[in-house]
Amino acid sequence: xxxxxAAPEARPDAASLRTLRIVxxxxxxxxxxxxxxxxxxxxxxxxxxxxxxxRPSLTALAAASLTEAFxxxxxxxxxxxxxxxxxxxxxxxxxxxxxxxADVVATADEPTMARLRSAGLVDTPRPLAANRLVIVVPRGNxxxxxxxxxxxxxxxxxxxxxxxxxAGRYTALxxxxxxxxxxxxxLEESVRGVTTKVGLGEADxxxxxxxxxxxxxxxxxSVPLPQAPLARYLxxxxxxSRQPAAARDLVDFLTSAAGRRLxxxxxxxxxxxxxxxxxxxxxxxx
Amino acid sequence: xxxxxxxxxxxxxxxxxxxxxxxxxxxxxxRAPWTALPALLTDPALLTALRLSLVCxxxxxxxxxxxGVPLAWVLARTEFRGKPAVRALVLLPLVLPPVVGGVALLLxxxxxxxxxAPLAAVGITLPFTTAGAVMAxxxxxxxxxxxxxxxxxxxxxxxHEEVAATLGAGPLRVFATVTLPLVAxxxxxxxxxxxxxxxxxxxxxxxxxxxLPGRTQTLPLAVYLAxxxxxxxxxxxxxLLLAVCALVLVALRRTWAVRR
Amino acid sequence: xxxxxxxxxxxxxxxVAADTSPPVLPPVLRATLRTAYLDLHLDLAGGxxxxxxxxxxxxxxxxxxxxAGLGTALPGTRVVLDGTDVTAAPPPARRVGFVPHTAALFPxxxxxxxxxxxLRSRGAxxxxxxxxxxxxxxxxxxxxxxxxxxxxxxxxQAQRVALARALAPRPRLLLLDEPLGALDxxxxxxxxxxxxxxxxAFDGACLxxxxxxxxxxxxxxxxxxxxxxxVVQDGVPDEVTRRPRSRWVARLLGWNAWLGTxxxxxxxxxxxxxxxxxxxxxxxxxxxxxxxxxxxAVHVGHPExxxxxxxxxxxxxxxxxxxxxxxxxxxxxxxxAEVTPAAVRELALTEGRPVWVSVKxxxxxxxxx
Numbered sequence: 001x002x003x004x005x006a007a008p009e010a011r012p013d014a015a016s017l018r019t020l021r022i023v024x025x026x027x028x029x030x031x032x033x034x035x036x037x038x039x040x041x042x043x044x045x046x047x048x049x050x051x052x053x054x055r056p057s058l059t060a061l062a063a064a065s066l067t068e069a070f071x072x073x074x075x076x077x078x079x080x081x082x083x084x085x086x087x088x089x090x091x092x093x094x095x096x097x098x099x100x101x102a103d104v105v106a107t108a109d110e111p112t113m114a115r116l117r118s119a120g121l122v123d124t125p126r127p128l129a130a131n132r133l134v135i136v137v138p139r140g141n142x143x144x145x146x147x148x149x150x151x152x153x154x155x156x157x158x159x160x161x162x163x164x165x166x167a168g169r170y171t172a173l174x175x176x177x178x179x180x181x182x183x184x185x186x187l188e189e190s191v192r193g194v195t196t197k198v199g200l201g202e203a204d205x206x207x208x209x210x211x212x213x214x215x216x217x218x219x220x221x222s223v224p225l226p227q228a229p230l231a232r233y234l235x236x237x238x239x240x241s242r243q244p245a246a247a248r249d250l251v252d253f254l255t256s257a258a259g260r261r262l263x264x265x266x267x268x269x270x271x272x273x274x275x276x277x278x279x280x281x282x283x284x285x286x
Numbered sequence: 287x288x289x290x291x292x293x294x295x296x297x298x299x300x301x302x303x304x305x306x307x308x309x310x311x312x313x314x315x316x317r318a319p320w321t322a323l324p325a326l327l328t329d330p331a332l333l334t335a336l337r338l339s340l341v342c343x344x345x346x347x348x349x350x351x352x353x354g355v356p357l358a359w360v361l362a363r364t365e366f367r368g369k370p371a372v373r374a375l376v377l378l379p380l381v382l383p384p385v386v387g388g389v390a391l392l393l394x395x396x397x398x399x400x401x402x403a404p405l406a407a408v409g410i411t412l413p414f415t416t417a418g419a420v421m422a423x424x425x426x427x428x429x430x431x432x433x434x435x436x437x438x439x440x441x442x443x444x445x446h447e448e449v450a451a452t453l454g455a456g457p458l459r460v461f462a463t464v465t466l467p468l469v470a471x472x473x474x475x476x477x478x479x480x481x482x483x484x485x486x487x488x489x490x491x492x493x494x495x496x497x498l499p500g501r502t503q504t505l506p507l508a509v510y511l512a513x514x515x516x517x518x519x520x521x522x523x524x525x526l527l528l529a530v531c532a533l534v535l536v537a538l539r540r541t542w543a544v545r546r
Numbered sequence: 547x548x549x550x551x552x553x554x555x556x557x558x559x560x561x562v563a564a565d566t567s568p569p570v571l572p573p574v575l576r577a578t579l580r581t582a583y584l585d586l587h588l589d590l591a592g593g594x595x596x597x598x599x600x601x602x603x604x605x606x607x608x609x610x611x612x613x614a615g616l617g618t619a620l621p622g623t624r625v626v627l628d629g630t631d632v633t634a635a636p637p638p639a640r641r642v643g644f645v646p647h648t649a650a651l652f653p654x655x656x657x658x659x660x661x662x663x664x665l666r667s668r669g670a671x672x673x674x675x676x677x678x679x680x681x682x683x684x685x686x687x688x689x690x691x692x693x694x695x696x697x698x699x700x701x702x703q704a705q706r707v708a709l710a711r712a713l714a715p716r717p718r719l720l721l722l723d724e725p726l727g728a729l730d731x732x733x734x735x736x737x738x739x740x741x742x743x744x745x746x747a748f749d750g751a752c753l754x755x756x757x758x759x760x761x762x763x764x765x766x767x768x769x770x771x772x773x774x775x776x777v778v779q780d781g782v783p784d785e786v787t788r789r790p791r792s793r794w795v796a797r798l799l800g801w802n803a804w805l806g807t808x809x810x811x812x813x814x815x816x817x818x819x820x821x822x823x824x825x826x827x828x829x830x831x832x833x834x835x836x837x838x839x840x841x842x843a844v845h846v847g848h849p850e851x852x853x854x855x856x857x858x859x860x861x862x863x864x865x866x867x868x869x870x871x872x873x874x875x876x877x878x879x880x881x882x883a884e885v886t887p888a889a890v891r892e893l894a895l896t897e898g899r900p901v902w903v904s905v906k907x908x909x910x911x912x913x914x915x
Binding site for chain 1: 397398
């Protein structure tokens with residue numbers, strides 16, 4: 001054992017070298033764990049599992065609430081290979097404006113589609129479906145919510161959609177019509193956020209689309225909200241589409257009887273043409 | 287090493303790297319609605335979000351320091367079975383997607399969560415609260431602090447601590463009066479990183495704490511939502527965040543210099 | 547001689563003043579040290595200064611660390627300080643002052659802050675600690691740097707501040723690791739003088755590690771030679787320098803030294819050749835034979851006359867040493883002779899020249915190891 005003489009001055013980057021060593025070792029450990037758990041967590045982003053073949057390939061952008069319905073539709077549709085991308089209607093519109101290559105666009109409200117139309121980015125939109133807002137509660141309705149007025153109960157954890165998204169605007173309208181003041185715990189930036197929180201049991205109630213409740217029937221139940229305006233879903237082909245004929249064919253399928261049945265099974269209401277009451281155009285919040 | 291010109295194979299990627307980072311910031315500055323900026327920046331919702339962001343990130347920093355420095359000390363100075371596993375666990379939030387982190391926090395501290403359920407029984411709820419936002423930010427920021435401080439402690443010359451012990455200082459006193467001052471630059475660097483990370487956190491915060499103006503809507507959340515219907519406001523808020531971070535970096539410039 | 551203590555404080559130690567019999571100093575330190583490398587026993591009395599010397603790797607710094615409570619000691623180790631067994635006690639519980647090789651001042655504190663650290667750690671108030679600190683800095687002649695931080699001090703100043711820091715809490719055992727090692731020649735002389743003064747006044751025991759024989763001889767009452775973790779010699783400086791029992795010390799003093807086994811005539815050197823000594827020891831013991839280089843004569847031809855030891859070899863190297871020249875001769879055994887410059891010229895002693903050396907038996911001293 002040598003004499004323990006005084007240690008030399010620490011090198012300037014010895015700390016970062018040691019840090020890198022620690023990070024490298026830990027990342028290797030984590031990577032191994034992650035790879036082992038990979039099969040359980042494979043995310044499906046709407047890719048069709050069929051072979052590419054000679055079929056045309058189409059890209060469709062759709063509102064988040066159409067996720068399950070459109071996935072099923074794409075699986076059933078065999079005239080083309082449909083790649084799907086979901087998001088908030090505003091975000092989708094922004095993508096189309098930025099030039100994302102899409103053939104078909106489906107929005108959850110009319111103003112967003114009107115914005116694309118007036119920019120000359122889409123062809124004439126067709127009514128796709130309608131969706132109603134409902135009160136979402138955990139399955140079994142443990143708190144016994146029966147109407148919108150129950151949402152104002154003190155101590156009730158309510159989550160709503162943020163006013164910046166269409167669902168949020170409709171929610172505000174519905175509550176205003178019902179004359180109910182709700183103090184939400186959170187204003188989620190997407191409707192799916194509302195249903196997730198209610199489904200996990202973190203919130204006692206929320207307001208979301210009927211289709212969202214149908215998408216998670218195992219954890220959710222709905223209570224009717226008659227004051228809710230009808231959300232009108234529109235679908236259109238984009239002007240920039242490289243395969244306009246195939247795109248039109250897809251839109252025809254989606255608006256056909258088969259398409260309507262599919263959407264109805266997923267909780268959507270049939271498209272209303274022409275609108276019975278003046279179309280709801282919520283004032284754009286500033 | 288003064289006046290050495292960088293060799294070309296190194297200079298080109300270096301310039302590209304600078305450009306890669308600077309261009310988006312330049313884009314932000316160029317496209318900013320300069321004339322409307324004063325009105326946008328005095329929007330009460332924006333200012334509330336800024337205030338909340340500063341409060342939450344400071345809280346997250348304080349929590350990270352209180353928990354992270356002792357943890358770093360234990361990792362750097364003690365030996366025990368399973369130490370590599372503990373270290374990997376602590377660094378997990380670094381590689382975890384923030385939203386996943388948020389979901390994990392819900393499952394642990396939510397109303398139906400492992401710890402959250404008993405807490406809720408005694409009346410303590412963490413989701414949807416400012417405290418919850420601080421927790422989410424601490425979750426993602428803590429590893430940065432632990433990493434930096436552990437590295438600094440590991441390269442510290444133990445002589446000073448040993449001499450302090452012989453002079454009569456117990457372990458806690460040695461830690462407070464000798465160890466901490468000597469690793470202060472490393473702690474400061476780690477704290478800056480952790481604070482910046484906490485300030486910019488989005489996914490874990492929105493998933494665990496939700497989004498409510500005045501209580502849990504931090505500036506990144508406000509920016510994301512504003513992007514939906516008021517892009518000008520989004521850019522204004524982004525500029526604000528940028529300015530705050532730049533200020534902090536400038537203030538800490540001396541710390542980087544001292545460390546070298 | 548009065549022991550150092552601030553006015554109003556009771557004196558420590560047990561010096562008996564104004565008595566005819568010499569003061570009886572109780573043992574301050576009784577230590578048996580066993581580590582993976584060390585196996586030795588040390589006894590130090592109050593006021594005693596012991597120099598621990600030895601080659602690199604002998605374990606000297608480890609001895610200090612184990613005494614201070616910093617090293618890992620194996621069972622069998624026992625450290626008793628002032629009658630109290632402190633073997634299991636952590637460093638803060640021992641009254642030990644430690645000055646490491648590089649002074650190791652706390653860089654974030656001023657010199658005064660460093661000196662008062664021990665006092666404050668043991669509970670002294672800020673004012674009284676500061677007063678004592680100033681006192682110590684003054685005694686060691688570095689009062690003017692009290693407000694400066696460690697990195698701003700010169701090596702000599704730092705060493706003095708480190709000494710003050712170690713002495714201020716009144717330890718019973720003072721451990722110095724190469725106190726003058728980091729200093730240049732001039733500073734070394736100054737600090738050595740200061741050390742001698744202060745160590746004389748210190749009433750605890752002092753163990754200082756050094757590899758400089760001058761330091762050991764001038765500062766210590768006793769020298770303990772450590773080699774490979776074992777004590778090889780333990781005696782007063784005079785004894786050790788005159789009759790070194792280890793090759794290392796002998797070499798250090800500039801002597802010729804050969805290990806071997808005693809014979810009836812003298813010493814059978816390992817590797818061949820028997821040296822004849824005037825006062826041989828009983829045969830069969832391991833021993834070391836030492837010869838001063840000045841006692842070795844160099845001849846060009848086979849020497850005649852009385853020297854009982856003669857052997858031949860080849861000049862390896864000729865180096866200057868003050869006003870003399872040292873001639874290194876490669877032979878069995880190798881030897882160094884000290885001659886005048888005139889002799890080098892006359893005999894044309896250059897590298898490669900075959901020569902004969904002779905040593906009188908009276909100049910060969912054989913010491914058991």
